[in-house]
């Protein structure tokens with residue numbers, strides 16, 4: 476047995492356990508699934524030993540500026556003293572207690588924070604363990620609301636194409652059915668109603684498309700429990716931006732036809748797009764809203780489903796007057812405590828200025844990519860930068876090019892994109908931009 480107290484951090488070993496890097500990679504390849512990966516793994520992952528600020532420190536030396544915020548999460552960077560203290564302080568009190576019949580201050584404070592900062596009218600908070608589960612809960616809320624009101628035929632969801640809402644069953648059913656990662660499950664998943672993807676571009680507004688949305692919601696109203704979309708930015712479904720005006724169209728059409736509106740803000744929440752939430756670009760309150768990813772500043776897995784009193788009342792007046800969902804680790808105190816600290820850290824600073832600064836930096840450095848052969852589009856919104864190629868990215872070549880520039884990015888499909896932590900310095904934003912351009916050239 477390796478001695479767990481052995482903190483040898485010397486080259487070739489991965490720190491605490493004394494496993495050499497080749498040993499660790501061999502075990503990893505043989506035993507450990509990675510996201511969207513085959514078994515055994517085919518591409519060798521990088522081994523991260525520690526991380527602080529915006530830098531990932533690799534086993535065997537070397538460090539990379541993180542252009543991904545660990546998938547939209549680590550908005551304040553890694554190893555943040557305030558967030559570390561929040562976890563440590565909570566750890567000394569209790570790391571977890573069940574949430575059935577018990578409650579605690581971290582969860583209550585977090586719920587109050589979320590109600591206060593989210594669009595007016597969202598009053599109630601269900602804490603879940605991951606984004607996908609929060610979407611399951613959102614869909615369950617919609618279906619149960621109508622069932623409780625005696626309208627069980629309203630049991631389908633409508634969404635626009637190009638979306639991504641997670642990997643469990645209901646979320647998969649509202650992911651893009653063709654271009655998405657879940658085409659394998661066509662015919663097995665619940666059949667939802669799909670409308671065309673919104674026209675691309677934050678500034679682009681098309682009356683005909685708005686009419687299409689209204690028409691489809693009206694046509695399917697009798698069977699629709701809700702409409703679910705990612706507001707303003709479609710993330711893992713293709714990193715596309717659209718006009719906030721469509722969110723107002725959805726709000727009006729949903730109100731007119733007795734359909735609930737769900738915003739999946741798991742990627743867009745907490746300032747990433749330049750507004751605190753995607754909904755704020757449009758001044759719209761959804762009936763249900765999902766939060767995750769940056770909720771804990773990237774420290775622990777936690778998500779939340781918020782709803783209005785109208786939705787809660789509907790559910791609570793039904794024949795089964797409860798929301799039948801209760802994850803074992805619901806409201807985990809460690810996660811809730813660090814989420815409170817992350818939110819206080821965000822709101823306690825002029826985060827808009829930081830996001831604007833990163834936006835300007837990305838616009839500046841990514842402009843070069845627009846002229847490269849093989850580049851179809853370059854777009855930036857808030858602290859999100861995207862280079863879209865006219866072919867699928869050669870992952871190995873793109874990753875090599877970016878790491879050579881000292882940057883970690885993780886392209887997918889035809890997209891090389893970045894959403895840096897909000898604390899990223901101007902120099903590091905420029906470095907990320909150079910790396911994305913290099914990846915676009917070689918990928």
Ligand SMILES: *Cc1c(COP(=O)(O)O)cnc(C)c1O
Pocket residue numbers: 605606607608610639640641642705710711739740741742743767768
């Ligand atoms: C990442 C993501 C999810 C899924 O969240 P997990 O925590 O990975 O389950 C759902 N919706 C959107 C918009 C996301 O970006």
